[in-house]
Structure formats: structure tokens, C-alpha cells
Amino acid sequence: MAAICARFGRWSCIARALRGERSVAVISVSNLTRGAAHFRATGDWRDLQASTIIANELSADPDRIVVRDRDRMLTVRDLDLQSRRLAAWMRAQGVGAGDVVSFQLPNWIEVHVIDLAAALIGAISNPIVPIYRDAEVEFILRESNSKLYFAPTAFRSMRFDAMIDRISDRIPSLLRYVRVRDADGPCGFAHLLSGEHWLEAPVWVDPDTPRLLMYTSGTTGRPKGVLHSINTLSCEVENAARYWGLERGDIMLMPSPLTHITGYLYGVLFAELSGLTTILMDRWDASLAVEIIEDCSVNAMVAATPFLQELADAARARQTKLESLRLFACGGAPVAPEIMREATDAFAQCTALRVYGCTEAPTITLGAMVRGSATAICTEGFVVGHEVKLVDGDGNRIFGDAEGEILTRGPEVMLGYLRTEDNDAAFDSEGFFRTGDLGRFDAEGALTITGRSKDIIIRGGENIAPKEIEDLLHDHPAVAEAAVIGMPHERLGEAPCAFAVLQRGASTDAAQLQSYLDRAGLAKQKIPERFEFIDALPRTAAGKVQKFVLRDMFLIGEKNG
Numbered sequence: 001m002a003a004i005c006a007r008f009g010r011w012s013c014i015a016r017a018l019r020g021e022r023s024v025a026v027i028s029v030s031n032l033t034r035g036a037a038h039f040r041a042t043g044d045w046r047d048l049q050a051s052t053i054i055a056n057e058l059s060a061d062p063d064r065i066v067v068r069d070r071d072r073m074l075t076v077r078d079l080d081l082q083s084r085r086l087a088a089w090m091r092a093q094g095v096g097a098g099d100v101v102s103f104q105l106p107n108w109i110e111v112h113v114i115d116l117a118a119a120l121i122g123a124i125s126n127p128i129v130p131i132y133r134d135a136e137v138e139f140i141l142r143e144s145n146s147k148l149y150f151a152p153t154a155f156r157s158m159r160f161d162a163m164i165d166r167i168s169d170r171i172p173s174l175l176r177y178v179r180v181r182d183a184d185g186p187c188g189f190a191h192l193l194s195g196e197h198w199l200e201a202p203v204w205v206d207p208d209t210p211r212l213l214m215y216t217s218g219t220t221g222r223p224k225g226v227l228h229s230i231n232t233l234s235c236e237v238e239n240a241a242r243y244w245g246l247e248r249g250d251i252m253l254m255p256s257p258l259t260h261i262t263g264y265l266y267g268v269l270f271a272e273l274s275g276l277t278t279i280l281m282d283r284w285d286a287s288l289a290v291e292i293i294e295d296c297s298v299n300a301m302v303a304a305t306p307f308l309q310e311l312a313d314a315a316r317a318r319q320t321k322l323e324s325l326r327l328f329a330c331g332g333a334p335v336a337p338e339i340m341r342e343a344t345d346a347f348a349q350c351t352a353l354r355v356y357g358c359t360e361a362p363t364i365t366l367g368a369m370v371r372g373s374a375t376a377i378c379t380e381g382f383v384v385g386h387e388v389k390l391v392d393g394d395g396n397r398i399f400g401d402a403e404g405e406i407l408t409r410g411p412e413v414m415l416g417y418l419r420t421e422d423n424d425a426a427f428d429s430e431g432f433f434r435t436g437d438l439g440r441f442d443a444e445g446a447l448t449i450t451g452r453s454k455d456i457i458i459r460g461g462e463n464i465a466p467k468e469i470e471d472l473l474h475d476h477p478a479v480a481e482a483a484v485i486g487m488p489h490e491r492l493g494e495a496p497c498a499f500a501v502l503q504r505g506a507s508t509d510a511a512q513l514q515s516y517l518d519r520a521g522l523a524k525q526k527i528p529e530r531f532e533f534i535d536a537l538p539r540t541a542a543g544k545v546q547k548f549v550l551r552d553m554f555l556i557g558e559k560n561g
Helices: 010-018 029-034 036-041 050-060 076-092 110-120 134-144 160-170 189-194 230-244 261-274 286-296 305-317 337-346 374-378 420-426 466-474 510-519 547-559
Strands: 065-068 073-075 100-103 124-127 148-151 176-179 210-215 225-229 251-254 277-280 300-303 327-330 351-354 387-391 404-409 433-441 447-452 457-459 462-464 479-489 493-502 530-533
Touching: 036 230, 050 076, 050 110, 050 261, 065 076, 065 261, 073 076, 076 110, 076 189, 100 110, 100 134, 110 124, 110 261, 134 160, 134 225, 148 160, 160 176, 176 189, 210 230, 210 261, 225 230, 230 261, 251 261, 251 286, 261 277, 261 300, 286 305, 300 305, 305 327, 305 337, 327 337, 337 351, 337 374, 337 466, 351 374, 387 433, 420 433, 447 466, 457 479, 457 493, 462 466, 466 479, 466 493, 466 510, 479 547, 493 547, 510 530, 530 547
Parallel strands: 065 277, 100 124, 100 148, 124 210, 148 176, 251 277, 251 300, 300 327, 327 351, 493 530
Antiparallel strands: 065 073, 210 225, 387 404, 404 433, 433 447, 457 462, 479 493
């Protein structure tokens, strides 16, 4: 896939337009001024090279610890040595600029080595979340024409070697499966680093070409391959570091999968670009996280809602306020205000804040840096590094305190999707990316997410946002979490149906919850007509609820009576 950058992407479309070529791209002529040249002029795009980044860190502090996991650590010097050796081996296998290198790993330090090695030769990193199995992995490796696949022999209950044996015959592009950590000999990762391979001269890589191919988590169906360049990624990381006040020498604890956009940005690139040390957790354990934060004086975390809630509970159980923790940025899934209040009370000085983004545009907002404020607790905070507009159902821009679909453009937005046919519907005529999320701005300019445009329930012609109902249900003492979908209704078209997970040892029923919502002041038409009680909500690796799975569960239940 050496010519991958020429097949799709907003900036390749800009280049064609500037050369006078006709293009069916979603980028309009009026938006060309906000393309690559504009982002370079503003300093958002700095055209970094992976080799320059690591060389600068070697000059600054070669013995700085970049990353640690449960068993191992890497200094800047270690990372440089190992990535150059691995890059030389990759090149010897015939892997070069524009080729895809896939890895399906837990939060291990080897992710840093593989990712940097690929970047040094202009290859494209393709992280795959460890929970994916045969169907998803085959789909990703085939669609991306991946050349290399790095994974353990086994992790937890999953045999990755058996899986790749089952699917490899159907992936003609795949050259090698490299076993990480638990294999000796030529198939083992350690063997590749023990030789005398050495990449003397990293290739120059066009900073506008893809550096990362990451598949969306699939909250609505088929995953889509999202492409980012070093320019889009580094702009994201640098904006976040400045806004959050994170500095060289700070320590980040990362429980989010490095194979998800949150973990990749703040668990991999942050440590390389901002001089932080990252501590990785390959299994989430809130009590262990409390120990790590206290023992290592951790300053920051970026993770999904369940991590924040469980960390606060564990800290209270150990009667500690986690004095060193300054920041917990929470995103990936809707965050109930009550969780934010509890976390703020649980920690001594930590600013717990909500952020908003997606794989295509990783952090559109970066929260509100006023600890315990209503803006930090009840909104996603302020837009940083993006231009955002809200539109109605007809695509018309709306202003004031009105709900609309969120569209964004800017230097952090993806290059495009791997499948060119996915790009046409993804951008409007001005080059704004359609997030599919609904939101509204308050008078101070803070953005609040109110739901998904596809999740809106239309009951008798009236729009109902599930998030309002979900937030109220979450405040009920018997409810651990809840999700609301639209179910078919013979007369009204749709009606709300709630799926609820109860707190351990708690009990309630539909009538009690309906009465509770009524007393809370929820409009009658918004109160779910039906409740389904389940053990757990289906979620993506990022913690997002997969509502399409809930809809399927509902329909199967109806069919089976």
C-alpha cells in the first residue's frame, strides 16, 4: 500500500486542487485556505520527523524513562536502539514507506518500539485492540493490506497464534507474524532486537502522509479505517499538553488500551513528544492504580468513565486523597455529572474534567480547568484547536442555546477514511467533519454533548434525547449504569426503552423507576415504556456503549417472545 496517501484524504484532495486537477473531494475552494499551508503558517503543523523527535530527546536526556509497564522499562536510549534495530529488520522483510504494520498487544512497552520503528521507515502503524477476534482481525488485516502482525502467543484466555493460523491464508499481503514476549527463535520479538540490524539513516517521510491507521470502535456497525499524519497527531498532543499544564518530567498513568486513540495519543506519543514518563497498566485494577499513583507520584490520567469512577471508589476505600494527581481527563463515553462530583470530592487537588472527541478528531474539547466548577462537571468544556459549528437536520448553521449536530474542522482532524466511499458523507461542502453527535454551547462557549443524532428517538414526531433520561437513571441509587434506545411503537413510531444494570445487591423494577423519573420531573413522553435489566452494557474498547447491540438484543427478544 505504498501509494496509500494518494488514494484518499483531505490533504491529497487539496494538493490535487492546487495542481488544477478536478476532484470530487468534499473540500471546497473556500476551504483550501484552511488546509496545509494555513496550518503551517499558524504553527499548528510543524512537519516533525520521527528521527528528529528521538534525536532531540537523546540530546536532552538519553536516560529519561519514556515508558514503564508491569515488568520492564525503556529509556530514550533504549527506545532509540531497539526501534532502529526493528526498523532495519522491517526493511529487510520488504516493508517500506506506505506499508502497514499491525500490532495487537496489551499495554506493553513493545508498542512504543514497534510504532517508532514503523515511523522511521515511513510505514503506517495499525493498532488493533486486543479484544478483537477472528472476524475483526481478518477484516482489518485484509482491508489494510497489512504486511506485518505483532501479537503475543497468548494473553489472558486468548490464543493469538491459533487465531492467526486460522485466518492467515485469507490475508495474502501478510509477510510475518511476530510473537511478542513469549517466543524464542526467529519468530520471537526479542530475537529481532538481539541481532546487529541497525537503521543508519531513517527515511524522510512526508509529514502529510499517513502515520497511523486506526479503526473506529464500531458503535454503529462496520469499523472504518481512520488515517492520521504526524502533523495531525503532534498538533493534538501539543495542544493538550499546553492546555492541561503538563510538563517535561510529569508522570502519566495509562490504563486505556494503547491500541485505542486515547491510549495511543496519551500513552505513546505524549511520552515521546512532551517529555513525560508513561506508566502502563495491561490489566485494570483500581486498587493497584491507587498504589501506583501513590508510589510513583503520578500526575495525570486520561481514560474513560469507568476508570474514574472505580479509581475514586478505591481511593476512598484506602482513605487516601491521591495528593500527586493533578488531572483526570475523562472521555470516550458520556459522563454523568454525579460521577464528576464524586471524583472531585475524592481527590485532594485533581481537576477531574470531561473531554470530547472521536478517533477522527481526537479531542475537540479539552475540558474546563477550574476544579469542581459546573463547567468542568456538567459540560465537555472548551473547544481547543478546532473550528466547530452546530447544524440542524437540514445542514443549516444554528446559533445560541440550541441543540445541533456537531461538525468540526482543523489541524487535528483526520486525513480521511481508508475507504474512499466513506469520505463523501463524512464531510460537508466546507470541509467540516460530521461527528454524528449532538450538542449545544452555553453562554461561556462550553460545549455539552446531548446525544447521538442516530440515537435520537422520534416519538410521535417529537425528538427525545436518550442522554437526559440516562443521566437521571444513573442518579438512582439502585442503578449502576443505563442506556436508552428507541423501540418500535405501533402508533407513535418509536418509544423509549431503557436497559439498566443494577448495583450489586440492589433491586428495583420498571414501575419503581418510572415513578422515580416522574418525580424527577421528566416529561411523561420521555419516560421509558419498557425496562430491560441486564448484567452489563455492551461496550467498545473505548468504553462507548454499543447501542446497535442493544437494539439487536431487543429485536431478538421480541422475536423469541
